[in-house]
Amino acid sequence: MKQISEDIKSGQFHRVYLLYGEERYLKEQYKHKLLSALGTEGDTMNFSRFEGKSISEAELIDLAETLPFFADHRVILLEDTGFFKNKSEKLPAYLENPPEHLVMIFAEQEVDKRNKLYKTVGKSGYTAEFSTQKTEVLMRWILGILKKENKKITQPVMELFLEKTGTDMGQISQELEKLLSYTMGQEVIREEDVRIICTNRVENQIFAMVRAVSEKKQKKALQLYYDLLSLKEPPMRILYLLAREMNLILQVKELKRAGFDQKTIASKAGIAPFAVRNYLPLAERYTSEVLKGAVEDFTETETAVKTGKLSDVLSVEMMIVKYSENA
Secondary structure, eight states: OHHHHHHHHHOOOOOOOEEESSHHHHHHHHHHHHHTTOTTOOOOOOOOOOOOOOOOOOHHHHHHHHHOOSSOOOOEEEEETHHHHHSSSHHHTTTTTOOTTEEEEESHHHHTTTOOHHHHHHHHHHHHHHOOOOHHHHHOOOHHHHHTTTOOEEHHHHHHOOOOOOOHHHHHHHHHHHHHHTTTTEEEEOOOHOOOOOOOOHHHHHHHHHHHHHOOHHHHHHHHHHHHHHHTTTTHHHHHHHHHHHHHHHHHHHHHTTOOOOHHHHHTSSOHHHHHHHHHHHHHSSSSSHHHHHHHHHHHHHHHHTTTOOHHHHHHHHHHHHSSOOO
């Protein structure tokens, strides 16, 4: 990412860029920065954009060979082409030595790093991976935005905000914009502001369901499930997220038993440090054996749905009932 900023500042661009990863917001930001620096807006003669598998390798190479018209560069943007997951016949060889007038930008969700084209771009161009940002990085980013708006926020309220939004920067940006509008004329963002204005993620509702299950509040857990169904949330996604939560509780429990501190548990489990505090009470309510059995149960239930032995709606209901029953 730093290299892209340096290229923009110097005006000396690589011939090929590959922007990839699951952090879409950040990837979009850098894509637009590149396009803006290259002066593509309104340039229909020298700028082309393709999405999906709408262009063949041969067509792409022909276009890349076309000299720009009264411009320094021919810019080609390609998004989610699949070239970096499937075998490419012609592009790797071509992009080993691309023409001086070309700037080709790939923006991909997923890549296979064993892919020949990926390796070629790594050598002759520049690759940038946009992965989910760490909690500390997200907090600094949010604080920077709030500072520009002359806003203040306490650590607990910041943590609550991130619990609501998750780590997706696009979601954070959207919810932050709503929060800033809601607190206009107010110096400090309060807990009640976040609770009132910020949308709960599905994952938060799933966590609330798991907590209700662990507390043996069967009626509440089922009501949360029915609420998710009414919001058109697919039962199989709910089942997947329930299994994921149970697995996280198991990881936290075993890491805590192994003597790790909260920060290390967070790092090893792949969750925010403050989120560990939410999982610890749930971990204490189950034995490791029960949690391991639950993870296996969810996997078997998913298989039963896929093979037609169970309906998707009933499968989740059965799991909720089973693990929220009083012993």
